[in-house]
Each structure stands twice: as structure tokens, then as C-alpha cells.
Amino acid sequence: MTSNLDREGTAAARDHAEGRFATLTFERDVAAPLSVLWQVWTAPAARAVWSAPKPSVSAEFLEADTRVGGREVSLCKVEGQPDVRCECGWLELQPALRSVNYEVVSSGGVTQSAALVTADFSGAEERSRLVVTVQLSSLAENMEARYRQGFDAGLGNLAGVAGRTMVLQRVIQAPRTIVWNAWMNPETLPQWWGPDGFSCRTQRIDLRTGGEWVFDMIGPDGAVFPNHHLFTEVRPEERIAYMLLWGENGPKHADAWASFEEQDGATKVTLGMALSTEAAFQEAKGFGAVELGLQTLGKLERFAKSRWDAVA
Known part of the structure; x- marks a missing residue:
């Protein structure tokens, strides 16, 4: 058997x-x-x-x-x-x-x-x-x-x-709510976005899933760089995802995301950007995109800390 x-x-x-x-x-x-x-x-x-x-x-x-x-x-x-x-x-x-x-x-x-x-x-x-x-x-x-x-x-x-992806991180000494509101507020985002010496001129801004931000970045020498961000996901105080276009409805050059994590009363911000092609990635690295991106996160930190200091 x-x-x-x-x-x-x-x-x-x-x-x-x-x-x-x-x-x-x-x-x-x-x-x-x-x-x-x-x-x-x-x-x-x-x-x-x-x-x-x-x-x-x-x-x-x-x-x-x-x-x-x-x-x-x-x-x-x-x-x-x-x-x-x-x-x-x-x-x-x-x-x-x-x-x-x-x-x-x-x-x-x-x-x-x-x-x-x-x-x-x-x-x-x-x-x-x-x-x-x-x-x-x-x-x-x-x-x-x-x-x-x-x-x-x-x-x-x-x-x-x-x-062909860049990842930048920074720990900001401010609560996540403060950092999130500095980023996802149509009044404050244009105030700090961009590397040192750059400013933003907004045409339209709608910071929600399916929304967009159409704007020009203006360099220290007055050079104008048209931008169009299309937001594909907004998960409050956790993460956002968006596509980067060269100018309004222009060709896509990257998919980007940002996450916000609590860390002992501070906020760890991770910014990722997947360039559309290897050539675009190498070109971005060549003109210092990593350093310029870190400068942008530095401006976010200064802005968020000033807001936190004002209410603390």
C-alpha cells in the first residue's frame, strides 16, 4: 500500500x-x-x-x-x-x-x-x-x-x-508639515525653486494630481529657461511625482519624484530624476545638474527653516 x-x-x-x-x-x-x-x-x-x-x-x-x-x-x-x-x-x-x-x-x-x-x-x-x-x-x-x-x-x-537617474537627498531641520507646505503651496514654491541666483516667473500653477506648473526659470545673467511640470501624483506629506517638459507642452526630458520622511523631528527629502535618454543624462551631468539640484534643496531648507523659526 x-x-x-x-x-x-x-x-x-x-x-x-x-x-x-x-x-x-x-x-x-x-x-x-x-x-x-x-x-x-x-x-x-x-x-x-x-x-x-x-x-x-x-x-x-x-x-x-x-x-x-x-x-x-x-x-x-x-x-x-x-x-x-x-x-x-x-x-x-x-x-x-x-x-x-x-x-x-x-x-x-x-x-x-x-x-x-x-x-x-x-x-x-x-x-x-x-x-x-x-x-x-x-x-x-x-x-x-x-x-x-x-x-x-x-x-x-x-x-x-x-x-540615467540622479538622486539627491537632504535632511532639513524642520517638521515634515512645514517642508511639505513650503513645496506644495503655489505662493511659496516659486519663491525658493531653482539653484542659487535663479528666480521663477509663473504663468500657471495648480499643485495637485493632474495639475501643472508652467513657468520660466531666469538665470543670474537674465537667461530664460521655459519649464512645464505635469503632476502625476500628489500624496500629501509623503511624495509627489511629476514629468518635466521643455517649455509648455514641449518634449519630455525627465520623470521626477520627491519623497518626504520624518526623521527625529527633521525631514529627509529625496529628489529623484530619471532623464529620458542617456545623452540627456550625460549632458545634465556635464553642466552640473547634481550641484545645481543640491543648491535647490539648500534653498528649500533655508526657506523651510525660516518658516519654522517664525512659529517655533
């Missing part, structure tokens, strides 16, 4: 043979610092840029809460085909070290697969490494092959985006 253990072992072997369960590993060396890679992996605005595996697929993010216990819901859309829904739940987030999330994929209301995704990060100053392990349980045919194709393409996109 065959024992229960024998039957269970036979069933498990059959499931593996049929491709129901699989452990997949993906590795990428990335030409970007570890801090940048982590931001591109976790920041919703960046994930929206690289997550679609190929140009014929578009990704729409319905929900994104990147913290332990939070979840992300997105739709992969291909013309003429049912949308594929992906729900991701964050189980562990150790900055620049490891993330763990579950992932459930469905189509037409029917679950196709469930997976546990572990991402391990390592690296040095200019290069970093990402190892992603996917423990997959398939409920539909060909999910292992689809996961291999999707993750391989998506991580290739991620490496490209990380290689």
Missing part, C-alpha cells in the same frame, strides 16, 4: 514537472550607485517608467504604497487583450539591502499565479548589483516562461533607467 508521504511526494514531483512551482533567479550589474538603484526599484514614479516589459505594453498604476504592509496595484495593458492585474504587497524593506514582496497576477478576474519576490542589493560607489529570486506558484499554463520573459525584460529596463 502506498503511504500518504509517497502519494504527496509523487504529487509534488508531478506539480514541479508540470511547471506549477518554480524558483527563478535574475541577476543584474547596474552602472549606478546603490542609492540610485534602490530608489529606482522602490519609488512608484520610477517603477512606472521601467516596469512595462516592452514598448507594446503600457503599465498603469492604480495604487502604490511603498512601505511594509503597503501594497501596489498595477495593470499591464496590451491593445486587443484583457488587462493583466498585478498586486504587490511589501513584506520587508531594508533600504539598499533587501526587499521582499508577494505578487499575485490575475486576468479577467481569474488568478494566474502567486509569487514571493526577494531582491538583494549590493554595490560600491559607481556600480551596484541586484539579485532577484522569484518563488513562483502557477495556476495557469506557461506562467514560468512568462515570468522569465517579463522579469528579464523589466530588469533590463530597470538597469537602463538607473543608469
